[in-house]
Amino acid sequence: GIRCCSRKNGYLQEWSSEWSSSYIGPHSLGTPHRPATSSTLDLAAQLEQHQHPPIPPTFTSSYTMATIDPFDAALDLLRRLPPNSTKQNLQGIISLRPELEEDLLSSVDVALTSKRCAKSGRDFLCCDYNRDGSSYRSPWSNEFQPPLEDEGDAIDLIPGGRVRRMEEALNAGFDVYRELYYEGGVSSAYLWALDEGFAGVVLFKKTADARGGGKGGWDSIHVLEVNEAATKRSAHYKLTSTVILDLGLQTSSVDNLELAGNLTRQTEQDMPLQGLRDAEIEQSHVVNIGRTVEDMETRMRNLLQEVYFGKAKDVVGDLRSIQPLSEAEKDRAAHRDVIDKMGVR
Structure with missing residues (x-):
């Protein structure tokens, strides 16, 4: 919001x-995702218990512990948190529930970051679609930075x-x-x-x-x-x-x-x-x-x-x-x- x-x-x-x-996006065409490292302790209780954030007492909820899916709970939690902190909160959730990493990274949009192409000297934007591990492919040179360890992976990507x-x-x-x-x-x-x-x-x-x-x-x-x-x-x-x-x-x-x-x-x-x-x-x-x-x-x-x-x-x-x-x-x-x-x- x-x-x-x-x-x-x-x-x-x-x-x-x-x-x-909605934070639920169509990004099912991306490359494999890699683990994030940051954590957000304030999200632990929500994700570990698979609960939604507290609902005002004037409303009733039909959700129960047995019916709430962890992925849906994570998305619901991200919707209720400040939009300008989505990236930090997303990394925190992934550190708590690593099995949700691929689904969350392909469904939640975060602010973009940029890198400079070493070969062309031009800036390019980084996202999950040009990433493999910690390397990102430059659209100007068509090369990964830093270079991939396995050259076979580079050919496929x-x-x-x-x-x-x-x-x-x-x-x-x-x-x-x-x-x-x-x-x-x-x-x-x-x-x-x-x-x-x-x-x-x-x-x-x-x-x-x-x-x-x-x-x-x-x-x-x-x-x-x-x-x-x-x-x-x-x-x-x-x-x-x-x-x-x-x-x-x-x-x-x-x-x-x-x-x-x-x-x-x-x-x-x-x-x-x-x-x-x-x-x-x-x-x-x-x-x-x-x-x-x-x-x-x-x-x-x-x-x-x-x-x-x-x-x-x-x-x-x-x-x-x-x-x-x-x-x-x-x-x-x-x-x-x-x-x-x-x-x-």
Whole structure:
């Protein structure tokens, strides 16, 4: 959900409004995951006993110890914890229940991290789809950093042929898109072959400059699956997009403000493929993917701005008044005076 916090004189005031989002994602196309190391002791009681967080006494719950699945309990717990602490809490849950690692890492989206490609000198984004152990594949050089110990694994994990050519074209195209739309940040695209068609992920990350005590981070994750028709004249595109937003303000003149959350949307559509040669079909895939991702990003940005920020603004406006209390009291007194005079007449 979207959560706002105000801290003043040691007391925490908190209010929230629900985002229609879910930590349960479609990320079943990723590479194997590796253990996390951090722990969160506060989550121990919840996960070990397979219980949901306490439910207010005005509600009743049909959950019992025997019916709650540990994976569902972990997801429910993550939904109730601060969205900007998802990564730390996820690592804590995995350290407590290692058998949930693969399912959780493929279902929970966290803020992206970046590395610099040693060969090209360009930054790239890291996720589970370009990772093997502690190594990440750069889309610019198509090499793992640090290099994998087993060269046989590298052959299986590094794309080649048409998939690699489309990956290079997507990275070049989205690099221009990123500069035009985000005016900075980092973007990366990764593709891998499937038995029928191919799949991939497109990533964007933009961090706002810390000016005037403010902070901000935008992470968008677009997971796609493409299935070509037997005639090679069209393809079915399935796109699942998640935006992770984290904004904050920390100054001495006003209370601290935290605004964080994520939003997930999905779309499917059939799109035509132009040309008959392989190079033309590959270029058509690149254009279709670029258009689909751009349309989804525009839709989600507008949704965040018009719906969720508008709702948060209304909540804050109801809780706090910019007008001093003395002036508000004068206005109420003048209003009562007018009403009284109208009653006398």
